[in-house]
Each structure stands twice: as structure tokens, then as C-alpha cells.
Amino acid sequence: ENIIRVRAYHYKGAQNAGPEFDLNLPGIPCSTIVKSEERYELKSGDLTLRISGSGDYKSAYYFNDRLLTQNGFKSTAYIIDNQKDCFMREQLDLGVGELVYGLGERFTAFIKNGQSIDMWNDDSGTSSELAYKNIPFYVTNRNYGVLVNHPENVSFEVASEDVSRVQFSVPGQYIEYFIIGGSTLKNVIGSYTALTGKPALPPAWSFGLWLSTSTSPPHDEQKVTEMVDEMFSRDIPFHVYYFCCFWMREYQFCDFKWNSDAYPDPEGFLKKLKSKNLNISVWINPYIAQKSHLFDEGKANGYLLKKSNGDVWQWNRWQAGMALVDFTNPEAREWYKDKLRELVDMGVDCFKTDFGERVPTDVEYYDGSDPMKMHNFYSYLFQQAVFEVLEEKKGKNNALIFGRSATVGCQKFPVHWGGDCSSTYASMAETLRGGLSIGLAGYGFWSHDISGFEGMASPDLYKRWTAFGMLTSHSRLHGNNSYRMPWLFGEESVEVVKYFTKLKCGLMPYIFTSSVETVRTGVPLLRAMLLEFENDQTCAYLDRQYMFGSDILVAPVFSETGTVSYYLPEGIWTSFISGEEVTGGRWVEENHDYFSLPVMVRPNAVIPVGSDTTRPDYDYANDITFHVFQMSEGKSLVCEVLDINADLCAKLMITRSHDQISVVVSDTIKPWKILMRGIEKIDHLKNGSAQTDNLGALITPLDGHNSMTFELSK
Numbered sequence: 001e002n003i004i005r006v007r008a009y010h011y012k013g014a015q016n017a018g019p020e021f022d023l024n025l026p027g028i029p030c031s032t033i034v035k036s037e038e039r040y041e042l043k044s045g046d047l048t049l050r051i052s053g054s055g056d057y058k059s060a061y062y063f064n065d066r067l068l069t070q071n072g073f074k075s076t077a078y079i080i081d082n083q084k085d086c087f088m089r090e091q092l093d094l095g096v097g098e099l100v101y102g103l104g105e106r107f108t109a110f111i112k113n114g115q116s117i118d119m120w121n122d123d124s125g126t127s128s129e130l131a132y133k134n135i136p137f138y139v140t141n142r143n144y145g146v147l148v149n150h151p152e153n154v155s156f157e158v159a160s161e162d163v164s165r166v167q168f169s170v171p172g173q174y175i176e177y178f179i180i181g182g183s184t185l186k187n188v189i190g191s192y193t194a195l196t197g198k199p200a201l202p203p204a205w206s207f208g209l210w211l212s213t214s215t216s217p218p219h220d221e222q223k224v225t226e227m228v229d230e231m232f233s234r235d236i237p238f239h240v241y242y243f244c245c246f247w248m249r250e251y252q253f254c255d256f257k258w259n260s261d262a263y264p265d266p267e268g269f270l271k272k273l274k275s276k277n278l279n280i281s282v283w284i285n286p287y288i289a290q291k292s293h294l295f296d297e298g299k300a301n302g303y304l305l306k307k308s309n310g311d312v313w314q315w316n317r318w319q320a321g322m323a324l325v326d327f328t329n330p331e332a333r334e335w336y337k338d339k340l341r342e343l344v345d346m347g348v349d350c351f352k353t354d355f356g357e358r359v360p361t362d363v364e365y366y367d368g369s370d371p372m373k374m375h376n377f378y379s380y381l382f383q384q385a386v387f388e389v390l391e392e393k394k395g396k397n398n399a400l401i402f403g404r405s406a407t408v409g410c411q412k413f414p415v416h417w418g419g420d421c422s423s424t425y426a427s428m429a430e431t432l433r434g435g436l437s438i439g440l441a442g443y444g445f446w447s448h449d450i451s452g453f454e455g456m457a458s459p460d461l462y463k464r465w466t467a468f469g470m471l472t473s474h475s476r477l478h479g480n481n482s483y484r485m486p487w488l489f490g491e492e493s494v495e496v497v498k499y500f501t502k503l504k505c506g507l508m509p510y511i512f513t514s515s516v517e518t519v520r521t522g523v524p525l526l527r528a529m530l531l532e533f534e535n536d537q538t539c540a541y542l543d544r545q546y547m548f549g550s551d552i553l554v555a556p557v558f559s560e561t562g563t564v565s566y567y568l569p570e571g572i573w574t575s576f577i578s579g580e581e582v583t584g585g586r587w588v589e590e591n592h593d594y595f596s597l598p599v600m601v602r603p604n605a606v607i608p609v610g611s612d613t614t615r616p617d618y619d620y621a622n623d624i625t626f627h628v629f630q631m632s633e634g635k636s637l638v639c640e641v642l643d644i645n646a647d648l649c650a651k652l653m654i655t656r657s658h659d660q661i662s663v664v665v666s667d668t669i670k671p672w673k674i675l676m677r678g679i680e681k682i683d684h685l686k687n688g689s690a691q692t693d694n695l696g697a698l699i700t701p702l703d704g705h706n707s708m709t710f711e712l713s714k
Contacts, residue, residue, distance in 0.1 A: 001045030002191050004061070005149075007176040010078040010088060014173040017370040019151055019328075019377045021408045023195055047181035061144070063181035068144040069093050079169070088175035091165045098142055099540055100158050100166060101528070104135035105406070105418065105438035107430040110528075110543035112138065113159040120153045121357040121376045121405050125454075126421045126430050132357055133406035133416065134376060135441040137192060138166070141530065141540050145180040145188045147195070151373040151407060171372070185440075185531055186523050193442040193522025197412040200387075201519045202400040202445055202474070204512055204617035204644040205279050206350070206415070208239030209501045210476035214483050215244045220262035221269050227485055228276065236486065236498045237505060237614045241273055242281040242352065242402075242478065253319050254284055255292035256339040270347035277615070280348050281402065284340070285355040286382045290314065290321025294339075298323065303332035305363045313363045324359065327381035328374075329366035337389045344393045351390070356382050356405035379405035387413040397646065402447070402476075406438075411522075414445035415474045423452030423479075425558045428465055432556065433543050435472070439524030445515070446526055447474035451489075456482050460560050462489040463496045463594040468556035470500035471548055471599065473515065473525045496594050502613035503577075509608035509620040513642045514549035525549060533569045542567055545598075551605035552576065555598035564598060565589045571603040572630045574677050579695040581630075581678055601677075603630035606639035606652060609675075619670075621649040625698075626665075626674045631656050659712040663699075666706065673700045674708075681713035 034041040035053075042049040048065075052058045060070035075091040094100070100112040107126045108115060117129070124130030136148040138158070148154045150170045157167040168177070178195065182188035193199075211231060213219040224241070231238050249259045258266040270280055288295050288304065298304045298312075304323040305313045314321045326332050340351065356379040361371040369377075383403050390399035403416045410416070418434045421427045431448045438446060450469035451457035456479075457465065466486075469475045477484040477497075486497040504511070511525070518525050527547045529539035545555040545566045553573070555566035568584030575582070576599040582588060590598065601607060611623035620641055631637065636655040643649040650668040654661065661682075665672050676682070677696040687705040691698050701708050 002047045002063070002181045002187075003195060004042065004044050004047055004049050004179045005176070006179065007174060008076050008088065008090070009174045010086070011173045016174075017368055017373070019369050019373055021149060021151060021196065021377075022380070023149070024197070046183075047179065049179075061179050061181065063144065063183070067095075068142055068179070068181055069095075076175075085171060086173065087169045087171055088173065089167060089169040090175055090177065091162065091167045092146065094140070094159055094164055094166060095142060098140050100138050100140050101530075102135065102138040102145075102437060102440040103156060104131050104441060105133035105416075105434040105443075106131050107434045110433050110436055111541065115156075115158050116160050117156040117158065118153055119156070119376065121359070121379065121407070123355065123357045124419075126419055126427055126434060131434075132404050132419045133410075133438055133443075135406070135408055135438070136168070137408065137441050139185055139188055139440055141185075141534070143182050143185055143188060143534070145192055147178040147180065147192065147408070149176040149178060151377040152370070152375070153372065184534060186521065189440065189442055189531075190522050193411065196409050196442065198522050199411045199414050199442065199444040199519055200399065201397045201516060201646060202414050203398045204508070205239055206400050206474060206616075207508065207511060207515075208475070208505065208616040209237060209470070209497070210240040210242050210281070210474070210478070211238050212242040212476065212478035212484060213244045213246070214479045214481070216246075216481045217483055219246065221264075224273075227483075228273065228278070230485065230487065232276070234487065234494055234498070236494065237501050239277070239616060240279045240281055240349075242283070242476065244283045244478075247282055251320060252289050252292045254288060255294050256284070256343060257293075267346045274347055279350070281350045281352055282343065282348050283352045283354055284386070285353070286325050286327070286336075286378075287319060287322045287355065288325065289319035290323070291319075295321075295323065298325065298332070298335070301331065301335070302326075302366070303329060303335055305360070305365070307362065308364055313360055315360075317358065318355070326366050327378070327385055328369050332366070333381075333385050337385055340386060340389045341393065344389065349394070350400050350402065351386050352402040353383050353386050354404055356403075376407040379403070380407050380410055383410055383413045406443070411441065411443045414443075415447055416443055417446065417474070417476070418448040420453045420480070421449055423455035423457035423461060425461060425464075425560075427452055428461070428468065428556070429544060429558050432468070432546070435526055436528045436543055436546060439527055442522045442524070444518035444522065444524045445473040446524070447472060447476055449478045450476060451479070451484060453478065453480050457489070459489040459493055462486075462493055464557045466493070466496050467500050467594075467597045468554075470504045471554045473511075475501075475504065492594060499595050505613045505616050506609050507607070508616050508618070509610045509624060509641045510549060510552075512620070512644065513608070513640065516642050516646045529553075529567075536569045538567055539569065551602050551607060553598065553600040553602065555600075557592055557597050562591045562593065563589065564592060566598050568600065569602075573600040573602060574629050575599065576601050576607070576627075579677065601627075601629045604632055604635055604637060605629045606637050606654070608639055608641045608650070608652075617644050619643070621668045621672075622670045624650055624670075624672050626652045626654075626672070627677055628654060628674060629677045631661075633658065660709065661712065662707070662709045664707045665701075673698060675699075676712075679712060683711045683713050685710040
């Protein structure tokens, strides 16, 4: 509910070739219509459309009598341009102070007011107005969203052509969009993802550190073995090894055959890596080079995209004479999937689904799909096919891809990463803007290339980006023309990677439980500040910091000096790393060494911390420590911890009445503790023992007890 669908026609008789977004339309309840002398009303839950019954035309959208947006005479228009091309256009009003966000993974200014944006996927890097992931969905700080239901190029003018309106237009004879209302932006994203699909839950092992061969440097069994052994000999925990494109033979991407010169026994080699508790990822794309043995097979069976004259469509960008798989052909889809099934059987755990943006429009699809609509939508069919193989072979909640291109609905197939960023602080910041932006379209799990893909990072940047990268959902060391092993950036870099990897592994009970909540609600794990603090107007503008789950604020360091300026909402916040308490409601400026950055926990939060700092997938309940932060008088807090199968494995209930604290832990028989952060002393402890350190009072229950009481010392 709380969704209203709007469609306007010029000529209704025009043919409408697919594809269409995969929407859960049966899940939208029927609206009710009320007619009076003054107006017509259409209701969906608490969202109401009011259309004037007399006088000047006006349609206005309200959520519980709160005006969201409206349009009027000439807002909806049919336009013919100078080339005689036809378009449908809509305009929706913006209120005073209204800010617009979203429209995909955009690296431009986080607030979209004043921007002209076209929904056209491009292999573009992170430094321009172009984007890999164009999503025709925006939200505003008035707590509503608009999805323009067109896979083709939707052109947006966001407070640009008309500074008091959002304008969007599409080619053709009709335009369709959904207005989505909510009491909060979280509710809006929840309704949007109910319509377009919730993200799947990635397996717990995927949240660890990924190491890569990088793209261009030579690699073979010996080189990979040296890299892996060096990581372990230096006590650097890592969990996924990623083989980039040259695991296949050059000029034959993709033939899905290992380069026998570099990897003479790939199945045996993968078994050796997996015996070291590593998971395996390999690079793929939807392109078939002319030199690949699959080209002739695909051509003969009609599995490749064709021109109107029946020729296979080809060009020389990326691979000589490459063609594209036609995923609208069911047989071609299964043919492609069969190649991946063989790799999974060999030991591959997941695929990096690269590219998918350079999709031609001068082609004909097997099912007659409109090539202009397929340009963006191709990414959905590609990623869906790969994800289906992994779910089929690995099971639900054990499948993931690493995708670059995307459209509406691709959030169902996590993970996605930010593409080809550069090794600069500016690119690190623009990468974060992209992550904040795509999160507002329900992309719950997102990553980026730590230290930048293009160029070679300085040791300083490498260490700062590592801290940022290990505090996002998925963390990968990867580059283009050079390796990204930490010792190549100095011995201190080794220690920094080790420190933040262990920090993340320890936080996995919090991270994974938060991830399950992301799957349930659609609200991203890495989220813009305005999602958690809608009533704090400063948070509406912040794009250099974020919330990691609902309770932890992260502010990456974007300077060589180590100085960082960030904003804390009201309350007393606590540094998770140092224990320092900082009063919020203001901007804070600090200087941090390479083993620190602002990782601030909001008051009245409980952060469950695990006992294993070497892996992301372990028994979270075993010897868990519940960190309790700045608990207010009269508060009762509940912290549930879910295991790697998303089942409840521990639950803390803690209550404060004056200075009396009562604690009950249930759903576990395994050892546990609580750490009262910032508390120097406790009195009258029952059923437990206590000790204090620089972080606070650590309290352990006596054997056989699942509850304790104590007093905070005055």
C-alpha cells in the first residue's frame, strides 16, 4: 500500500514492445475512489491523490493530509521535437527547501537539485555525470519517492529547467510512474523494494576481505600461491580470492576455459586454495570474443545478438570481433548458464559480473524486445541468469555476484560495486557519494575497489581507503595495472589491513544481523545520514560520512593530514575504537592516525561483538560481548543476534531504572558478557563478576546464570 500508479497517454493504440521492469504489482492492494463536488480522491493506504473537480486542473498527493507534491495544467505534456521525435513529459512540484536524492549510483553532487540526468548506462568511471547504474527512482526529504516505470532512457531535469519542479520525459506515446509515500524515508524505500524486489542475503563468508590478481599484471599458480602464502604468513586474515580476466586466455573473453599455461590443473589448484578456507570468485562478462571457441557455437545456434539483416552484431571494443549473448533467448540463457555450472562444480563460489553497459541499440532481440529499452535492462537479464545458477548450485542465502551495471530490480542480486574509481582522495569521496546514492534505491550491499582501480595509490591513500573499505558491506583489494597486496605499500599498510580486517570480523554479529534487517526492509547497510536522522536538517546535506547499520556512524578520512570534519547528531556519542565520548549536535574536527577514524556509536545502542577476529563466518553467539553505550534513564534495550543462517542465536534485554541495571540473555547456552562502555565502576553486582579497563566495565555472568543485576556507581 501507499503506492499510486499513474499512466498518461497521447495515442493509446501504439504498440509497446518489452521489456518491462519485473514489478510485484499483484502485491499492490486496490485503491478506493471517493467523489465529491469539489474533487475526486483516490486512496492507497495513507497515500491520497486529490484531483480538482472544478476550476483549474490540479492533482495533489498527500500522506496523512501532509502535502507531498502536486501538478497542474500543462504539467503533463506531449512533445514533438525538431527531429519530429515524440515524447511524453511530466512535471511534479518541489516545495521550498525540498531536496532530491537518488537516480542510481551517481558520483555527482549527492543532492540532485540543479542537475540534468539521463538514465543511460555507460562504461564511465566515477568522475563524471555518467553512471553504470541508472535507476529512474528518486526520493525527497518530504518522505516520498517517484519511480518512472520505463526501462529506456528517461530524461530528468531536477530543479534545473524549472527550478521549482522535477521534470521527466520518455520517448513515445505514454508515460507511467508510481508515487510512493511514507511516514519516513525508510518506509518509502521499504515500499519501493516491496514493489521492485528486496535484496537477497549474501553468505557470511563474503563479508570478509577479498584479495585479487588485479586486471592486467601477469599471474599463474605460482604467483597466486605466493600471494596467498604471504598474506597468511603475515597473519593478515583474508577470505576470498578473486581471479580477474586473465584466468582465461587473452583475446578469448569469454570462453570460460582456464588458461592452461598459467593454470594447468585448475580444479586441483582451486581445491588447494579452498583447503586454506578461501572462497573463490572469477571474472566473467556477457561478451563472446570472435576468437573464443564459443563464438561459432553461439552463432550457429542463434545465441548471439543479431543485426536486422541476420548478421551477428560485432565490434572491436574490449575484445576483437566480440558479440553479446542474447539473454531473451531461453536456449541462449541456458547455454550460458551451463558454462557457469561447470565452473561452480569445479570449485568457483561466485562470479564478478563485469560490464553490461555497452549494449548496442542497432540490433534485434530473439523475443522482439525494444533495443532502446534493452540497453539498460540487459544488465538485469545478465545478472539474473548468473544469480540463478549460484542459487541453484549453492542454495538460498549462499549466492552472490559482484555486479557493475544495473537497473531497477538488480538489487535482488547482490553485491554491486562502484566501478573504475581512481587512486585519489577525490575519487574516494566520489565513490562514497555513489554508494550513498545507490543505497536510496534499495541496493543493500555495495562495495568499491580499496585504494582505487586506476593508477597506483600512495601508501597514505591505501591506508585511509582500507579503513573506509573494511567498514562497508563488502571489502575488496583490487586494481587495474598493479597488484594491491598490502606489503607493496609499506609495512605499516600490512598492519593497517590486518587491524581493520580483524575489527570487521569482530563486528560481524552486528554487521550480519543488520544485513538480515536490510533484506527484510530494503534499507541499505551503508546508508545516508538522513535515513536515520530525518528531523536533523544538517543530515540532509551530508555526503562524506554515513551510518553503517542503524547504530554506527563512520566518517572516512579524506586528507593526507589525517584531519577529518564530521557532524554528530544530538546526544553523547562514543568512539567504538578509543572509547572517547563526544557530545553531538555539532560539527567535530579531529586528527586520526592510520589505525583510527571516527567510528561513532549513537547513545542507547547495543553492539554485539564476536570472539573471532580472523573470519567473518563463525559462531557469533559463542563468547559474545554485548557493548552497551550511553544507556539513558528509563530505557529498555533489546539486541537480537542472528547466526550465519539468519536464525536467532542470542538475545539481550537490558533495562535501566535510575541507576539499577537488569540484564537477561536468552536463546543461547553459550558464554556471554556485557561491556558497559564508559562506566568506570559498578556496585551490588548479583550473579556475575566484573572488571574494568579503559573502555568500561566488563561483566561476566556466573556459570549457569542468564541474568544479572547491578548498580551504576555514582
